[in-house]
Amino acid sequence: xxxVTQTPKFQVLKTGQSMTLQCAQDMNHNSMxxxxxxxxxxxxxxxxxxxxxxxxxxxxxxxxxVSRLNxxxxxxxxxxxxPSQTSVYFCASTDPRxxxxxxxxxxxxxxx
Amino acid sequence: xxxxxxxxxxxxxxxxxNLVLNCSFTDSAIYNLQxxxxxxxxxxxxxxxxxxxxxxxxxxxxxxxxxxxxxxxxLYIAASQPGDSATYLCAVGRGxxxxxxxxxxxxxxxxx
Numbered sequence: 029x030x031x032v033t034q035t036p037k038f039q040v041l042k043t044g045q046s047m048t049l050q051c052a053q054d055m056n057h058n059s060m061x062x063x064x065x066x067x068x069x070x071x072x073x074x075x076x077x078x079x080x081x082x083x084x085x086x087x088x089x090x091x092x093x094v095s096r097l098n099x100x101x102x103x104x105x106x107x108x109x110x111p112s113q114t115s116v117y118f119c120a121s122t123d124p125r126x127x128x129x130x131x132x133x134x135x136x137x138x139x140x
Numbered sequence: 141x142x143x144x145x146x147x148x149x150x151x152x153x154x155x156x157x158n159l160v161l162n163c164s165f166t167d168s169a170i171y172n173l174q175x176x177x178x179x180x181x182x183x184x185x186x187x188x189x190x191x192x193x194x195x196x197x198x199x200x201x202x203x204x205x206x207x208x209x210x211x212x213x214x215l216y217i218a219a220s221q222p223g224d225s226a227t228y229l230c231a232v233g234r235g236x237x238x239x240x241x242x243x244x245x246x247x248x249x250x251x252x
Contacts, residue, residue, distance in 0.1 A: 032183075059237060059238060061239070061240075063240075063242075068244070070229075070242045070243060070244045070245065071184075071229070071231075071240075071242040072242070073239055073240065073241075076237055076239050078237055084237070086239065087241075118183060118184070120184075122238045126189065127171075127172050127189060127191070127233065127238055128174070128186045128189050129174060129186060129231075129233075129238065129240060130186065131176075131183040131184040131185075132183055133182060133183045134182070134183050
């Protein structure tokens with residue numbers, strides 16, 4: 029039982045490049061989330077997915093797209109990366125039995 | 141808009157002390173409140189979750205309380221150990237989707 033996994037762990041992009049951050053969970057959770065963590069700003073919700081095929085915007089969705097491919101996977105795409113998107117990105121899922129939210133190890137993204 | 145504040149931002153104590161971390165939130169219409177631990181360069185680990193109908197939760201040396209009417213939660217750590225050194229994050233859940241709003245965290249250092 030790996031929990032929530034994220035790839036890659038580190039990534040460096042140039043301004044204007046695109047990339048997709050991958051997230052998967054093996055706990056059979058319906059709800060999944062993407063957060064970003066910045067110094068002085070804490071963690072902020074980017075997007076949320078209640079189930080396969082459904083997504084909702086969070087607090088800071090601009091510049092991002094998401095895709096809930098199936099129950100396990102929830103990906104975050106940066107179409108045209110900007111330096112303001114330099115951050116650590118965390119994926120999470122919620123256990124509906126306890127409401128406990130489980131986090132992945134994070135992806136550290138730098139946009140030059 | 142929900143705002144979550146954690147005081148103090150940093151705390152250094154000698155080993156063995158009992159300590160209290162504080163969390164306050166502006167909107168009392170919460171779904172739950174979670175306390176997390178984050179080690180440097182790592183993801184978040186859930187410590188305790190208090191549902192909106194509950195007053196407190198305990199796990200080992202940790203006790204978390206919730207007072208919705210005053211918009212406050214405290215995390216009590218008994219007999220602190222160097223291994224407790226980490227950043228502690230408070231997060232308030234809203235709606236059935238359990239979307240979290242985080243405080244800025246308290247960075248705890250327990251000195252041997």
